[in-house]
Amino acid sequence: MRREIPTFIAFFVGIVCIIQFFIPHRPFGTLVDVFSDWFGIVAAFAIWLGALNLIRVSLERSLSKKKTHDRWYGLVVVASFLLIFIVGLFLSGGNQFQVPGSRFDYLYVNIYTPLSSTMFALLAFFVASASYRAFRARSWEATLLLIAAFLVMLGRAPVGDQITGFMPEGYRMSEVANWIMTYPQVAGQRAIMIGIALGVASASLRLILGLERSYLGGE
Amino acid sequence: MTEPKDGLFDRLMRIDRRVIFVFISVALIVPLFFNVSQRIQVSPEVQMLNDAMNKIPDGSLVLYSMDYDPPSAPELQPMAVAAFKVALAKKFKMVIIGLWPQGPQQANMAFETATHYEKFSGTKLTYGVDYVNLGFQSGNEAVIQKMGSDIPTTFPRDYAGTPVEQLPLMKGIKNLGNFDFMVNISAGYPGTREWVQFGADRFGLKMVSGSTAVQTTEMSPYVGKQLLGLMGGMRGAAEFEQLSGYPGRALKFMVGQSVAHVIVILFILIGNIAYFATRKKKGA
């Protein structure tokens, strides 16, 4: 029954969600509204699960008998978590925790924002380095990809129009980039989108009908 | 037998990546010292977006969904600021929400920047009457699905914890059908795709979107009947700032963007020349 009940739950909820597209009235429409509320609540608990699991793993790593030199970083993780946890729950005016000027907002602006932003900003360096090392025009298709990339990159920066300013209107770099983005790029993107949609529909049906149960894990 | 000496191309193939990092840093830092404003060509999608927003009557009820976080702010914050400036100029009644937890805080910052713009410094806005920030709700597309039928129970309180019944603007707002228009600023999932699938296609919401450059190509097929306009990345933000008449940070950063693109293209070209030159040498 450990696998049968969840399979039935997925089936029932999935079927109700499908039917409400065709019969949006009671009881299906009402049921899906209720399920939508429950989904939000369960999703919140899932986030809590992730956070608590992270703390558990960090503590285990720090307090384990194995003496590795970076085990103390686990304590840093826990300390940072506790800092924002205590400030957010008890020291930021309760419900008003996100109001500009609150202590929670202060941590958001001065700790969370610079750390998360810089992590992503580093990708600029790696994309340049990886492009230099790995982007090779080894075949006609790869060359076509490169040419499209160059035209779009130049077209989407003012320098493209500055280089091709002597060309008649309609043939400048930004207009070429616009044409690529509006026509051939959309064609390829649509083919990908339709393919993905058919794949999602097939996978969703398999999940609802219980043919795919890998999400339940092992026994 | 002596090894053949390494030529220039061999050394280029083995260059330390930190040298590339230094080039990128210098290429992006130097332009920031020059305050160069320039007119840029506007793409059709941003023109459509601007036209769609101009067509909305003054005083309309507009939903703003801020679905992004700080890493995407350099691209998306200028879009949000410009969109709020247009809203202030056209006196929209604004309902701000977020499908990302950071969205409402980013919205607050963008709104404050917009209201401090000199043209609007004398504008008096009352929270709860002219605009509300309903904060974040978890559930991704489930939130949009529920908003299609019942917004007050989807967002029972605003971002500061005030019950929604106490906000005058929310009186009479039952579901997505009550909104005249929607502006979505999106960095990923949940975001534009979910709003198109549920908001536009299911509930008939008229919407435009500002999106990170990374996902712009994926959203471009929706432009037309599903999305009335699309701003893509910092370039899209700069185009909208120019079109709407509110120049801001995105336009300022276009010079740096130009230099960055040229540097990356040069690196790729040099990498390919070095590759083919060394391959030819090995083959010979």
Added chain:
Amino acid sequence: MDHPGWVLFGTWVAALLTLGIATFLYKDNPVYKFCEAVFVGISAGYWFVSYFWQTLLPKLGYPFYAGLKSWFVGPAQGPGWLVLIIPGILGVMMLLRLVPKAGWIARWPLAFVVGYTAGLRLITFLQSNAMTQLQNSVEPVIRYSQSGSFLGWESFNVLLVTVGTFAGLFYFFFSQEHKGVFGRVARVGTWFLMITFGAAFGYTVMGRMSLLIGRLDFLLADWLHLIR
């Protein structure tokens, strides 16, 4: 926290954390590892606190409290709030994943999430991403202006999108060997896909560079005040 002293302190903390993460560009080092650990802890805490105040309390906590209060103290209200016991229990089941022996019970809320998402996506993806996109690809390719003159360039562009979309779909038929006429059409589809990927790469570079420009602007303008 609006006091200028706190603002200055916060800006310096933000700048030092930014530079700490950036040291990774030289090589992995303890400063980077420390900043990374802070980032992980702060992110987890941020999400934990946000979901508590914005979802769990208004959607579960307050209705439960109001319902229980009405039961014991009054005034009486309908039993609708009792239904919330179900997502509450599902949520607790989810948290039991942390307990090794009871972890299997988390399958129930997981199945609910999977069923809900699968049910909605089956229809919405077919509608928005398949049917509407096919509809947009099947349009008249011979275009005329309002005055009746033939619009050659516009007609060519519409034909290009139609041919490109269907040729791209031909490429994705992996159950059929790509040879002969089929193979040639799939090859044309590959060219359109290469243009799509090239454009995507171009936009990705644009996006990543924008993020770095934003960080550099913070360091030079907000921290060092070297630029306006």
